[in-house]
Amino acid sequence: MxxxxxxxxxxxxxxxxxxxxxxxxxxxxxxxxxxxxxxxxxxxxxxxxxxxxxxxxxxxxxxxxxxxxxxxxxxxxxxxxxxxxxxxxxxxxxxxxxxxxxxxxxxxxxxxxxxxxxxxxxxxxxxxxxxxxxxxxxxxxxxxxxxxxxxxxxxxxxxxxxxxxxxxxxxxxxxxxxxxxxKRLPVQPPVFGEDEITDRSERFLAAEMVREQLMLRLDQELPYATTVEIEQFKDREDGVAEIHAVIWVERDGQKAIVIGNGGAQLKAIGTAARRHMERAFERKVFLRLWVKVREGWVDDETMLKKFGYTD
Missing domain, CATH: 3.40.50.300 (P-loop containing nucleotide triphosphate hydrolases)
Structure with a gap:
């Protein structure tokens, strides 16, 4: 079976x-x-x-x-x-x-x-x-x-x-x-089209794919001090999706770790995330990443809402 x-x-x-x-x-x-x-x-x-x-x-x-x-x-x-x-x-x-x-x-x-x-x-x-x-x-x-x-x-x-x-x-x-x-759901027509798999946008999914690499590649508690914000997501005339993303951290020391020696860690994060995006979005992706510091964002209700953390 x-x-x-x-x-x-x-x-x-x-x-x-x-x-x-x-x-x-x-x-x-x-x-x-x-x-x-x-x-x-x-x-x-x-x-x-x-x-x-x-x-x-x-x-x-x-x-x-x-x-x-x-x-x-x-x-x-x-x-x-x-x-x-x-x-x-x-x-x-x-x-x-x-x-x-x-x-x-x-x-x-x-x-x-x-x-x-x-x-x-x-x-x-x-x-x-x-x-x-x-x-x-x-x-x-x-x-x-x-x-x-x-x-x-x-x-x-x-x-x-x-x-x-x-x-x-x-x-x-x-x-x-x-x-x-x-068998426990109500009898009623579908809400979404037969080919739809989520109500989330590609923009949201792109941010999550970058964050996934942060979770997988960074040690100990550092991933919990990071979040990702998509600043730009556009489809160019050549069919490539151009995506600009910011990785936010709480301290300068965390920024250095995310970037890595000579930018190696950030490059690895970007490369892996881009490959996942290309498979999911079914087109080429040009991804640019920046790392910025915002002290205490994890405890800032205004920043949490800005980054999409809502009820």
Whole structure:
């Protein structure tokens, strides 16, 4: 049996039982929500890194099939101890997203249920919508024999409509999950066209692709002191997308690290980001990067709004 998702070819006119709705993918940081979103829509939309709190924005990913249209919302990981304005903004965005959906999918890591998972569950039960539990990373679980007792004990204390076991990275178990989601969505026409995969612009995605490289290439806490702003995005007459981006940091020392010896680090970040852009945008990209300092931007509500961090 092939567990890989098959979105099929959507009908030109939806049939009478065509379903359409919005689904929040919720979970504590680093449980694999973004990887799951990308696997479900068949496109690398949400950026991924091994670091927690990689996702900072609400990302909408759209999967359309003959059976229906699922609008997945990848939310920032809800986390405790939010001391900085940035973290409080991410928590507000996550809570706002789960309050406006038809169904919530709580994603956890196989064999683990933490205090953060519990706090998120408490927030989810306030929403009067169906709740599904997704056990992710089952391929990495060392003691698979303990998985069923773990879930059984979990379900005695928590109320979910169903449980699904998946490996987002290996794209396993996704067809069953998709079917379980669709049958709980309302019967209604699609909201987006059959070829649309997100409501986000290429400009937004370009900034995220640069930020992804910062998350992957910079050490320790430095990625959390950076953000990316697109100053220019235009299509030239020769068909090339010309993109100018600013990487903002909090201190001069961080700027030097991002640039690297002789500009080597910044060049590597730009080269990798450009390649991802060219694959996603399906055209050549000319990318220019600058690094600028803005002290305390992570705690500045005005700057956070300027950089697109809103509820």
């Amino acid at each position: 092939n567990d890989e998702i098959d979105l099929g070819t959507p009908a030109e006119l939806p049939h009478d039982d065509f379903r359409c709705g919005t689904v929040a993918l919720a979970g504590r940081p680093n449980v694999g929500k973004s990887t799951l979103l990308n696997a479900l829509i068949g496109f690398r939309l949400s950026i991924v890194s091994p670091r927690p709190q990689t996702t900072r924005h609400r990302i909408l990913g759209i999967a359309t099939s003959e059976a229906g249209q699922i609008m997945y919302v990848d939310t920032p990981g809800l986390h405790r101890g939010a001391k900085r304005a940035m973290n409080r903004s991410l928590n507000r965005a996550a809570r706002s997203a789960i309050s406006e959906v038809d169904l919530v999918v709580q994603v956890i890591e196989a064999g683990r249920w933490t205090d953060e998972d519990e706090a998120l569950y408490d927030a989810l039960v306030e929403q009067k919508v169906p709740r599904l539990l997704v056990i992710n990373k089952v391929d990495l679980a060392k003691e698979k024999a303990t998985m069923l007792p773990f879930v059984a004990e979990l379900m005695t204390r928590h109320s979910f409509d169903d449980v699904y076991y998946v490996s987002a990275l290996k794209e396993k178990g996704l067809k069953d999950l998709e079917a379980g989601i669709l």
